[in-house]
Amino acid sequence: MSQPAVNGVSCVGKVLTLDNMNPNVRKVEYAVRGPIVQRAMQIERELKQGVKKPFTEVIKANIGDAHAMGQKPITFFRQVLALCSYPELLEDNNFPEDAKKRAQRILDSCGGHSIGAYSTSQGIECVRQDVARYIERRDGGIPSNPDNIYLSTGASDAIVTILKLLTCGEGHTRTGVMIPIPQYPLYSATVADQGAVQISYYLDEDRCWSLDVQELRRALDAAKQHCNPRVLCIINPGNPTGQVQSRQCIEDVIRFAKEEHLFLMADEVYQDNVYAEGSKFHSFKKVLFDMGPEYSSTVEMASFHSTSKCYMGECGFRGGYMEVINMDPEVKAQLTKLVSVRLCPPVPGQALLDLVVNPPQPDEPSYTSFMKERTDVLAALAEKARLTEEIFNTVPGITCNPVQGAMYTFPRITLPQKAIIKAKEEGQEPDMFYCMRLLEEKGICLVPGSGFGQKEGTFHFRMTILPPTDKLKIVLERICEFHQWFTQEFS
Amino acid sequence: MSQPAVNGVSCVGKVLTLDNMNPNVRKVEYAVRGPIVQRAMQIERELKQGVKKPFTEVIKANIGDAHAMGQKPITFFRQVLALCSYPELLEDNNFPEDAKKRAQRILDSCGGHSIGAYSTSQGIECVRQDVARYIERRDGGIPSNPDNIYLSTGASDAIVTILKLLTCGEGHTRTGVMIPIPQYPLYSATVADQGAVQISYYLDEDRCWSLDVQELRRALDAAKQHCNPRVLCIINPGNPTGQVQSRQCIEDVIRFAKEEHLFLMADEVYQDNVYAEGSKFHSFKKVLFDMGPEYSSTVEMASFHSTSKCYMGECGFRGGYMEVINMDPEVKAQLTKLVSVRLCPPVPGQALLDLVVNPPQPDEPSYTSFMKERTDVLAALAEKARLTEEIFNTVPGITCNPVQGAMYTFPRITLPQKAIIKAKEEGQEPDMFYCMRLLEEKGICLVPGSGFGQKEGTFHFRMTILPPTDKLKIVLERICEFHQWFTQEFS
CATH class of the missing domain: 3.90.1150.10 (Aspartate Aminotransferase, domain 1)
Structure with a gap:
């Protein structure tokens, strides 16, 4: 980069130029x-x-x-959002009771019963509780603690935040971040923005874009020469590649992360988008806990989800969450502090997320539709x-x-x-x-x-x-x- | 900071600790x-x-x-938001026509007529047009170009983005950011996060927290010894101090910014919150343009506004915008690229912002209420x-x-x-x-x-x-x- 001139010497031209902006x-x-x-x-x-x-x-x-x-929005979601936006509609008989119940519960958790109030920075407490219960159901009862859930402005926001926490060092000690190639470019963009080092591992196109631990090892060993690898990012199901990882592969990745002392970032925003015969979504958390306490009590991980994908496709609301697992409590306090600077994720997105993780149940009027x-x-x-x-x-x-x-x-x-x-x-x-x-x-x-x-x-x-x-x-x-x-x- | 161990030597304990996280x-x-x-x-x-x-x-x-x-939300705003969330309500006779018209216009500008679609990263075009017209009305006809408007996730998001663009250099050439003391701590937090240098200038408590250009100069001269001052942040009306700057003071600040080749950041999120007899809100842009082309065609500036404050107080929606003035077109392209990584600001917040800048008019049914x-x-x-x-x-x-x-x-x-x-x-x-x-x-x-x-x-x-x-x-x-x-x- 070119250095900006000091002491007002370069008072001709713009203050901020391509040459003196953040490189x-x-x-x-x-x-x-x-x-x-x-x-x-x-x-x-x-x-x-x-x-x-x-x-x-x-x-x-x-x-x-x-x-x-x-694609049309899910009716129930939008009914609840309308009720939250304009609570006078709670008196309207055209809205189903379960929609009203959800809206009332969300409003009761908001300051002044308004989605126009700030929430706590980590996200509305009852939404985080519902997220934790959703994860528990998804993962066959493995416990999830609402204190480990952070709501976010889409998944992107949470991914950037975790990468930011993990970035440090200079030169040969700079944080290295392992990302798949092909990857979703949020990862490479954030690595560049943070000044971290990108470590590319290649997915195997000939085997339906599967991930091979030998390739992880090759990439890691090469990277150790010039940076400090600390993070392994996985996108499953894959973006842009559309593969769904096997359970075996996930186990191998977790074992590798533990051996190599890497923080795992599991981008699981497409968890409901599995189509192929024989393919099934396995969450990294479930597999981690199935591998026993040697893994489940040590491997540090963050998993990301979003309201933008799956069957809802509600990108505009910028809703999302992450669950952090085995994070050092002191680091978690720093994470909470960091997210508080931006005050809170958008509350309509938090409300929407609540509906995604707590949809209509079989005994409720909106269930069938x-x-x-x-x-x-x-x-x-x-x-x-x-x-x-x-x-x-x-x-x-x-x-x-x-x-x-x-x-x-x-x-x-x-x-x-x-x-x-x-x-x-x-x-x-x-x-x-x-x-x-x-x-x-x-x-x-x-x-x-x-x-x-x-x-x-x-x-x-x-x-x-x-x-x-x-x-x-x-x-x-x-x-x-x-x-x-x-x-x-x-x- | 302590350096993390390289090559897996420190495989005991956590990957991410207080000692090896981002300092x-x-x-x-x-x-x-x-x-x-x-x-x-x-x-x-x-x-x-x-x-x-x-x-x-x-x-x-x-x-x-x-x-x-x-404080209760503004009824009209929430009616439109409910209509945007659940467009079936456009058939409901209980909603006023002007609310329906606004909702329809917003929906027509959304992909698939849904606020669940991503908008362009800079924000919905018609909202940016309405923002530009609002600024023109506010500033007595001084032109505003929608291409210079960037919608944001609250004002905080835009402020962080501009500070990020401006941060570069190492050691004595590191970017220095002038901020008032007392200040809103988003500024000090962002300066720390970016690794920039905080340059504190003191507001004068004995003169109702007014800003004195002599004090700006003192702070700047001292800072030039150890960093590269590039940015001057002003909060008007003041947070936490509640003062409203005089027109004369704003002129002085602009002159100072030009002389000292500083990028101006004008935090004007409280622009409707002026109470005291004799106090009036003067936008930095209006004063800049009133000072003539020598200033209005040279001084680089960004002004920030938000849906969270003023009379609406809609913090939870995280709506906001910034207007950039005299920004180098190449830098602007970089700004547009940077915001695209996060896809778009929350669309419900964009919709709300549209209502703030385009409220009911005297000939419309919701005007009186x-x-x-x-x-x-x-x-x-x-x-x-x-x-x-x-x-x-x-x-x-x-x-x-x-x-x-x-x-x-x-x-x-x-x-x-x-x-x-x-x-x-x-x-x-x-x-x-x-x-x-x-x-x-x-x-x-x-x-x-x-x-x-x-x-x-x-x-x-x-x-x-x-x-x-x-x-x-x-x-x-x-x-x-x-x-x-x-x-x-x-x-």
């Missing part, structure tokens, strides 16, 4: 909302202005944004996951692993040598060149694989499977057509 | 939710368990949390500001400046020498000792002045003026009684 921020990259999305928005504006294009709308399959893709809405969303996603794999794999040059879970496909694409050369001439990654062409030709916005990391010499893109089934078919077919055209064009 | 985080302090508030919560639990105390409830006057103190609710809140606050000053100043040993604006009083208290010695014996700041005793004896939770910074040898506390008038009188009287008792006890 870590400059290194941050976040492809999910990067240049391709900005171009997509520009094209949308051009379409509005009447500019002629080979398509009439831009389909943004770059981000896991369910409602934007037409809630279950139907939930099941329909998840069934449609499973069907779309299947369709995506099937259609992509019909085209030579596109190879697509099964979408076992989460909301994305990350197919590998073969690019002609001429296209690779052309891209490099234009100063672009070859898959960015490909995705930009796709956007211009077909109006489909994807994210190039280079934004997530990939093995040198391989190319991919990430696409959400969220568009409605009919539209998804069209999208898939257009991409396949485009791929064939692109391959010819540059052969 | 900047350890330095963070945030008194508004510090130890005294934790003790207050403990006392509340004890009261619930039936423990006898000299009081029956804890009154938390530590934080500007209007709804928690019984909206204006009445707004006026009543602000009139009650003005009355409480007056009462607070009047009652405190009746007691020898409490000296209270007029509460010209904002939501707090920061009176100076004279503490007996014996109390100061006793506090030091117990390892506490004397005003913390005082506030803790007040909490134990009277059940009133205040924040000691030491949490905000104060001149060496002086003592204060911060109290919100938000309790309902009747309750506020009781609180004030109890504090006065306590002060007299405390003075005797330690004489």
Whole structure:
């Protein structure tokens, strides 16, 4: 970085420039909302202005944004949120009793019975209790302590907070953070922002993006030469890769973390998004406790969840939580202090999270409709996951692993040598060149694989499977057509 | 800081400890939710368990949390939020047409017409347009560009983001940030967290906490010896000190910022909270533009606003915005990239902000009731500001400046020498000792002045003026009684 001039010598020009701004921020990259999305928005504006294009709308399959893709909110959730927002509606006979009961309970836990009051910084107590009970049910009765639950502004907020706690040292003692490649770029962005060191471990595309402990070991051993590895991040089900980890694999990872004295970060925001026959979500916490006290009383871990994914897809509310396990009590006090500076997570998001972890029960009036809405969303996603794999794999040059879970496909694409050369001439990654062409030709916005990391010499893109089934078919077919055209064009 | 051991040598004990965690985080302090508030919560639990105390409830006057103190939300705002949460209510005849119109407009700007979709990272476009128009009206027509508006998760989020952009350098070239003393501790906490250097300038208590440019210059000149001063933070109306800056003072500050090549951060979240005869809110932007192009085209600035304060007091929604002025376009692109990593501010908070900047108009059905609710809140606050000053100043040993604006009083208290010695014996700041005793004896939770910074040898506390008038009188009287008792006890 260039050093800013001291003592007012550089009083010409701006105070804050690209050259003297925070150099870590400059290194941050976040492809999910990067240049391709900005171009997509520009094209949308051009379409509005009447500019002629080979398509009439831009389909943004770059981000896991369910409602934007037409998924409807869960009625019960929104009824409770309306009641919380405007409690006069508690007198309205059109709202079901269970919705009113939930709203009343949330309001009773808010200062002045208003979701407009700050909550405690760790989150509303009754919501944390409900989260703890949800985790206990999910994990077959393994105890969860509400004091270990921190509500957050989406999962991102909690992930950044934990990475911040863990970052220290300089030069060779700088904190190293193990992240999967391909990864969700929040991780690489936060590592850059904090000035920590990224340690990349590669998922095995040939084995459906599975995680191999030998690869963890290779990455760790190499990293020990130049940093202090302290954290191992896992995304399960995988983003962008859509794999669901086996129980055996999770055990191996936990054993590795213990041996190598690593703090585990388990990003489990897609825990309800499991589609493939034979795949099942195993929480890291459950497996940890099943491995016995030697592990369950020692391995330090944080697990993250969110209201943005699964069947609810409520991204805009920025709700989420983390559970911390085996965290040093003194560090926990520091964590509580740190989150208090931002006062509290958004209370509507906390209310929504409460409904996710405490949904209608069989004896309650909203149960049937809630279950139907939930099941329909998840069934449609499973069907779309299947369709995506099937259609992509019909085209030579596109190879697509099964979408076992989460909301994305990350197919590998073969690019002609001429296209690779052309891209490099234009100063672009070859898959960015490909995705930009796709956007211009077909109006489909994807994210190039280079934004997530990939093995040198391989190319991919990430696409959400969220568009409605009919539209998804069209999208898939257009991409396949485009791929064939692109391959010819540059052969 | 102690260096963590490398290469797994320290495999005994925790991965993450107080000794090897992020040392900047350890330095963070945030008194508004510090130890005294934790003790207050403990006392509340004890009261619930039936423990006898000299009081029956804890009154938390530590934080500007209007709804928690019984202030009712603005009906119109909450109607629109309910409509946005559960759009089926758009068919309900009990909702006024203007509320429906606002809700429909917001929903139309959301992906999939749902506040559950992510917005763009900078915030919903129509909300940013409304913010820009609000600023133009406020500032007598000075243009505001929606591209310069960034919506945020409360004002805190935006303040942290700007400070992050500005932080760079090492040792003597480290970024220096000028902050007032007393200050709102978000500033000192963020400076510590970022590893920047705090440059304290003192407000003049004897002149109603006014800001003197000579003092800015003193602080700056001293700081130039050991850091690179780049930022000047102003809080107007003042938190915790309740002063409202004169137009002349703002001009002087702007001139100083230009001369000294400083980036201006104007925390203007209390812009509607002005009570004192002769006081008026002048926005930094308006004054900047009135000073002519020599200033308005050069001085870099960010101004912050929030839904949490003023007459709405909607803290839980975490809504806010900042306007950046004269920011280098390349830096602005970096800012946009940085905020995209966190995806978007909470959409319900964005919707609420839209209503704050685009409230009911005289020809709309909700206008009269909206204006009445707004006026009543602000009139009650003005009355409480007056009462607070009047009652405190009746007691020898409490000296209270007029509460010209904002939501707090920061009176100076004279503490007996014996109390100061006793506090030091117990390892506490004397005003913390005082506030803790007040909490134990009277059940009133205040924040000691030491949490905000104060001149060496002086003592204060911060109290919100938000309790309902009747309750506020009781609180004030109890504090006065306590002060007299405390003075005797330690004489």
